[in-house]
Amino acid sequence: MSTPLPAIIGGAICVASLSWNRMGPAYLRRRIAPSTFIIGLILILSWDFDSKITDDFLCSFYDSCGTSDLSSVLRYTAIWLALLVSGVALALNGAGSYGDYSIPSLSVGWIMILASVILSLVFHPSGLLTVDTLIKSLPVIVGIMIGLLSIIGLTALSENFEPPLPPAPGLDDDERDAMLSILAKHLGGGGE
Amino acid sequence: MTPAPLSGFIVGYSIIALAFSIHLFATYRSGSSSKILIFTSLLNTALSIWLSSRLSNDIVQGSISATFSMLSLSSLLASFVMLKITMNRVPGSS
Numbered sequence: 001m002s003t004p005l006p007a008i009i010g011g012a013i014c015v016a017s018l019s020w021n022r023m024g025p026a027y028l029r030r031r032i033a034p035s036t037f038i039i040g041l042i043l044i045l046s047w048d049f050d051s052k053i054t055d056d057f058l059c060s061f062y063d064s065c066g067t068s069d070l071s072s073v074l075r076y077t078a079i080w081l082a083l084l085v086s087g088v089a090l091a092l093n094g095a096g097s098y099g100d101y102s103i104p105s106l107s108v109g110w111i112m113i114l115a116s117v118i119l120s121l122v123f124h125p126s127g128l129l130t131v132d133t134l135i136k137s138l139p140v141i142v143g144i145m146i147g148l149l150s151i152i153g154l155t156a157l158s159e160n161f162e163p164p165l166p167p168a169p170g171l172d173d174d175e176r177d178a179m180l181s182i183l184a185k186h187l188g189g190g191g192e
Numbered sequence: 193m194t195p196a197p198l199s200g201f202i203v204g205y206s207i208i209a210l211a212f213s214i215h216l217f218a219t220y221r222s223g224s225s226s227k228i229l230i231f232t233s234l235l236n237t238a239l240s241i242w243l244s245s246r247l248s249n250d251i252v253q254g255s256i257s258a259t260f261s262m263l264s265l266s267s268l269l270a271s272f273v274m275l276k277i278t279m280n281r282v283p284g285s286s
Contacts, residue, residue: 015211016218023219073257077264084267088274095278106278117271120264129261136258139197143204147240150205151212154236158229168224 007074010043025182026175045078080120087112199247200255206240213237 017040020033091109094102121129171179213233216225244252 012214015214019215019218029218073260077260080264080267084270088270091274091278097277110274110278113267113271113274117267120267129264133258133261136196136200136254137262139200140204140207140255140259141262143201143206144208145204146201147205147208147212150236151208151233154232155229158226158232162226162228166223168221 006046007044010040010046013037013040013043016040026171026179028174031178041078044074076119076123080116083112083116083119087114087116196251196255199251200258202240202243202247203252203255204259206237206244209233209237209240 014037017033017037020027020029020036023030023033025031087109089109090105091113093099094105094107094109096102213230213236216230216233219225220230
């Protein structure tokens with residue numbers, strides 16, 4: 001698989017599943033979010049990273065071919081990010097935030113966090129981070145910030161121009177059952 | 193020829209605009225979602241994607257690559273936050 005199209009679709013699926021994850025437990029979409037996220041990740045990682053992105057359809061799409069280290073940077077980012085997320089989850093669990101204090105969980109979590117820091121900062125495919133990298137990334141970060149501001153503006157605009165929405169429709173039978181089971185699990189178990 | 197900083201800006205803007213449109217479609221619920229918001233967001237995304245499609249491929253890839261490289265600093269930041277959480281929760285520390 002040499003074109004980045006599956007990776008782009010995978011990225012879109014990951015964004016959608018993260019949105020579903022914020023919808024609340026009553027929604028079916030919320031319940032399938034984790035598995036959808038994994039499918040998105042598989043699609044991203046199924047991209048043949050040895051094939052340069054500029055050899056693919058994007059080359060003709062942008063009408064400018066060349067070489068890039070983007071694919072290797074993405075691969076390294078996926079690896080250290082997975083290590084970091086797993087390490088943080090284990091360390092939080094071991095530190096007693098979501099369970100009992102556990103030295104083994106805490107230790108393994110911290111080993112993974114430190115491995116992630118070392119991998120991301122020392123063994124980066126582009127070498128050590130430089131001021132040049134920072135300068136090149138600044139306009140993108142500013143663009144993301146301005147993009148977020150424009151989203152706030154669009155939301156305010158739509159609220160001003162649209163009459164207040166009617167109350168949200170009630171839950172359907174499946175959603176109601178899911179809510180009842182969650183409430184029963186949290187409130188009904190210990191007679192509290 | 194678009195200057196590199198402006199190209200980077202358009203790339204960042206396009207990424208967030210596209211992610212927001214995907215978010216609106218993913219969380220769409222009939223009767224509850226704002227149609228004006230969806231329409232304006234799609235317009236915003238289409239415009240930004242059109243602008244970014246006119247940029248040099250090398251500059252676009254360089255900008256994304258540099259941003260992912262800078263993202264690696266977040267692992268260092270996360271490790272400091274985790275250190276604080278771990279130290280606060282050591283048994284007998286409070």
